[in-house]
Amino acid sequence: MKHELPVESRVISLIRQLQEAGFEAYIVGGAIRDLLLGRTPKDYDVSTSATPEEVRSVFGRRSARIIGKRFRLVHVQFGGELFEVSTFRQAPDASASGSRRHGEELPEHLILSDNSFGTAEEDAWRRDFTVNALFYDPVRSELIDFTGQGIDDIRNQVVRAIGKPQLRFEEDPVRMLRALKLVGQYDFALDAATENALFAALPLIRHAAPSRLSLELEKILSSSYGDRHLQAFHDYGLLEYFLPELEHAWGTPAAEYALNLLNERNCRVAEGLYRNSISLAMATVALPFVELECDRGPGELWEDNPVASAAIRVVLDRIFLPQTMMNRMTESAVRVLSLQTQLIDPETVEDSLFESKSYAHARELLLIRTAVAEEDVAEAERLWPAAARRRGGRSGRRRSRRR
Numbered sequence: 502m503k504h505e506l507p508v509e510s511r512v513i514s515l516i517r518q519l520q521e522a523g524f525e526a527y528i529v530g531g532a533i534r535d536l537l538l539g540r541t542p543k544d545y546d547v548s549t550s551a552t553p554e555e556v557r558s559v560f561g562r563r564s565a566r567i568i569g570k571r572f573r574l575v576h577v578q579f580g581g582e583l584f585e586v587s588t589f590r591q592a593p594d595a596s597a598s599g600s601r602r603h604g605e606e607l608p609e610h611l612i613l614s615d616n617s618f619g620t621a622e623e624d625a626w627r628r629d630f631t632v633n634a635l636f637y638d639p640v641r642s643e644l645i646d647f648t649g650q651g652i653d654d655i656r657n658q659v660v661r662a663i664g665k666p667q668l669r670f671e672e673d674p675v676r677m678l679r680a681l682k683l684v685g686q687y688d689f690a691l692d693a694a695t696e697n698a699l700f701a702a703l704p705l706i707r708h709a710a711p712s713r714l715s716l717e718l719e720k721i722l723s724s725s726y727g728d729r730h731l732q733a734f735h736d737y738g739l740l741e742y743f744l745p746e747l748e749h750a751w752g753t754p755a756a757e758y759a760l761n762l763l764n765e766r767n768c769r770v771a772e773g774l775y776r777n778s779i780s781l782a783m784a785t786v787a788l789p790f791v792e793l794e795c796d797r798g799p800g801e802l803w804e805d806n807p808v809a810s811a812a813i814r815v816v817l818d819r820i821f822l823p824q825t826m827m828n829r830m831t832e833s834a835v836r837v838l839s840l841q842t843q844l845i846d847p848e849t850v851e852d853s854l855f856e857s858k859s860y861a862h863a864r865e866l867l868l869i870r871t872a873v874a875e876e877d878v879a880e881a882e883r884l885w886p887a888a889a890r891r892r893g894g895r896s897g898r899r900r901s902r903r904r
């Protein structure tokens with residue numbers, strides 16, 4: 502079907518280059534979903550008939566790097582941007598699934614490798630949800646809905662698993678998380694069969710590869726919709742398996758405060774004021790629980806002493822360790838939290854504070870706390886100047902804004 506979508510010109514050039522080399526190439530996945538919803542895509546995924554080696558020869562060895570094992574794809578540096586280019590896949594056969602990983606007995610249908618190449622149509626059918634299975638050729642302005650339901654489901658805001666939902670979640674439990682991210686992010690609803698299968702398959706999330714769950718957590722924390730994703734996980738009972746500490750605290754004043762802080766951070770990221778730092782997101786979620794650990798209520802900050810320093814680490818580990826965050830992020834979150842007790846009086850602080858590696862994020866958290874407490878953000882910004890090369894936060898009195 503002919504359909505004009507406002508695709509970035511760089512992506513059109515990349516697709517054209519593959520097509521001129523004799524291959525089929527389409528934009529696929531989230532970008533088409535987002536464009537049809539009238540949103541700006543976060544990034545573009547490209548799918549092609551070229552094998553990873555052929556993609557490399559089209560773009561040159563310097564610009565194209567093959568990555569992944571379970572799912573081999575090519576990272577192509579093109580026009581100053583990084584694109585994921587994957588080869589059309591067919592549904593993995595039974596021999597690629599099931600059995601054991603590191604001695605652990607795994608469910609029968611779990612997919613461990615997904616590298617059998619196929620046609621564009623086969624590639625659409627092995628994708629997770631109809632709304633994620635649309636193909637778009639931006640050179641010919643051609644939109645292809647192989648499942649026949651993707652466009653309607655986007656229109657009706659429905660998340661529908663392709664094929665048998667139960668099997669699709671058993672093959673790859675991370676798909677449950679992906680379904681609920683769509684629910685949280687776009688206010689989509691699960692179709693009834695997908696919903697029933699999800700409830701039945703939830704405990705299987707334990708069998709998902711830890712590295713993939715950690716990657717999902719990083720994506721959630723760096724996105725500007727993380728608070729909505731976590732809400733959907735809680736609503737459907739997934740949070741218990743994903744971040745149990747947060748689930749247990751859900752509904753308490755500390756958890757409410759944590760979500761307000763994360764929401765405020767996300768609004769600032771969505772408005773382009775703050776970078777999407779994962780460590781800042783971790784710090785916003787953890788701060789109320791550090792206060793609690795130090796016998797303080799929401800917004801009461803702790804006193805700077807060795808007990809509080811220890812509490813910061815304990816709390817970060819308790820909340821995020823189920824998904825092993827990268828050490829670098831945790832260390833940065835520790836510094837952001839530790840600096841909060843120093844951002845009290847700008848007259849008495851050492852100048853070196855402003856030079857500190859984590860000052861920018863620590864200041865951002867201070868401003869987020871100030872906004873959530875409905876105090877004077879403009880005044881706080883004046884007192885705590887942004888490092889010279891950073892853009893400062895905007896003034897205003899806000900609370901729990903929705904995007």
Ligand code: ATP
Pocket residue numbers: 529530531532543544546627628629630633634673675676
């Ligand atoms: P986002 O906007 O977060 O990037 P996305 O849907 O593009 O959303 P990606 O992780 O970039 O998510 O995946 C690109 C596409 O690959 C998806 O839209 C979907 O078609 C397919 N896909 C990703 N993960 C899976 C999976 N676990 N099972 C089947 N298909 C998947």
Ligand code: MG
Pocket residue numbers: 530531532544545546
């Ligand atoms: Mg994507």
